[in-house]
Amino acid sequence: MNHPVAVIGAGPFGLSTAAHLRARGIPVRAFGEPMVSWRAHMPAGMLLKSTPAASNIDAPQRGHTLGDYCAAAGIRRLVTDEDIIPVETFVAYGEWFQQKLVPDLERVRVVSVDRRGAGGFELKLDSGEQFTARAVVVATGLSGLSYLPQELAAAAPDGPAPTAAVSHSSQHHDLTRFAGKDLIVVGAGQSALETAALAAEAGARVRVVARGRGAVAFGAPPWEQPRLRPESPFGRAWSLYAISYYPHPYRYLPAAARHFLVRRILGPLGAWWLRDRFEGAVKVREVSRIVRAGAPGGRPMLAVQTLGGRTEELSADHVIAATGYRVDIAAMDFLGHELRTQLAVSRGTPKLGAGYRSSVPGLYFTGLPAAASYGPVMRFVCGTEFASPRLARHLAAAHG
Ligand SMILES: Cc1cc2nc3c(=O)[nH]c(=O)nc-3n(C[C@H](O)[C@H](O)[C@H](O)COP(=O)(O)OP(=O)(O)OC[C@H]3O[C@@H](n4cnc5c(N)ncnc54)[C@H](O)[C@@H]3O)c2cc1C
Incomplete structure (x- = not known):
């Protein structure tokens, strides 16, 4: 053939x-x-x-x-x-x-x-x-494969778009469009934190809305990586070494374990070099969860449950969902x-x-x-x- x-x-x-x-x-x-x-x-x-x-x-x-x-x-x-x-x-x-x-x-x-x-x-x-x-x-x-959680989708009934109230981070290349605007970025992964820092550097007033206490964190710089653990492309740790060099047995794990590990290992964590650019330039709002979202009058509004259990409303000129794939x-x-x-x-x-x-x-x-x-x-x-x-x-x- x-x-x-x-x-x-x-x-x-x-x-x-x-x-x-x-x-x-x-x-x-x-x-x-x-x-x-x-x-x-x-x-x-x-x-x-x-x-x-x-x-x-x-x-x-x-x-x-x-x-x-x-x-x-x-x-x-x-x-x-x-x-x-x-x-x-x-x-x-x-x-x-x-x-x-x-x-x-x-x-x-x-x-x-x-x-x-x-x-x-x-x-x-x-x-x-x-x-x-x-x-x-x-x-x-x-x-x-960009993913928009259900609770945010309600604020973008025709789908996320840079011109709608809510967009997905994959829909942006040039963040200078947010200069002078109030922007909410939802998420705590590298994509969310770097998008937020770049938008702030372009002149936007940026808040990151992230789920859980201490949700926004940054990795250790190379010179602070533990020396006694094996080296891998992602840093020094046994788990990272195993998934980098021995992915073969992975497919024999039970399905629930595989799906869990894909989400958790190498999960949300900002790069070590982003910390200085992020802190001070971007506000962080830790919440328990986003309850619902809407866009009354075209302006996005997020109803969030605070870590203390109250419901509060946050609004901005635009919301970017850096919520992955x-x-x-x-x-x-x-x-x-x-x-x-x-x-x-x-x-x-x-x-x-x-x-x-x-x-x-x-x-x-x-x-x-x-x-x-x-x-x-x-x-x-x-x-x-x-x-x-x-x-x-x-x-x-x-x-x-
Ligand atoms: C913000 C961000 C930062 C990232 N940073 C890193 C990083 O620092 N390091 C890292 O290792 N990974 C990083 N990643 C992950 C990275 O994107 C993936 O590792 C990588 O792009 C995957 O490559 P790929 O070839 O599978 O797909 P992609 O790079 O997504 O390429 C997809 C290709 O498929 C083509 N295509 C799709 N549909 C069709 C079709 N129907 N017909 C023909 N062609 C089609 C497209 O034209 C494109 O060429 C990052 C991801 C994001 C979102």
């Missing part, structure tokens, strides 16, 4: 997977906008939380690390844990990686994927083309209805076996949708090191 393998997605995971498949001599057609999540759905001026050692897109050949890119581009090399990576540098690195290793990337959307009779898949592109693939790798990352097969509407109903899922996420294969032969998932099977490392760029060679090896053996 001479049909190519289709790789859907051109973020770090899609590019890395396509590079590994090509290196095995497998014909590949790769689709997507290179690095678009980083270029358009994260704030300008953002700095990466991950260290240079944890920000390499895995390649089958030497010479394609972030450090290699810096050397080739003639910019200061980012190597130690104290070197902080601007998002613009990381986008340029991803584009350089794409041009070198996936030069024939097709910048079109895959509109639908359906199973094709005896074997393989039928794909439709938004260019109008239709073709057959012997296997499909879904590497669509964060696309379409949730994998849900139902939201991946390019996967045909029949395919979605055939897929074995657990709480909306595909159940994956060895080599990142799903229950549908020839259909693979990597990156964020693989996190419930292979652990939290799949939410981060450094997960490509574990995932891409294994996926490519399995696919080559089964469909090569």
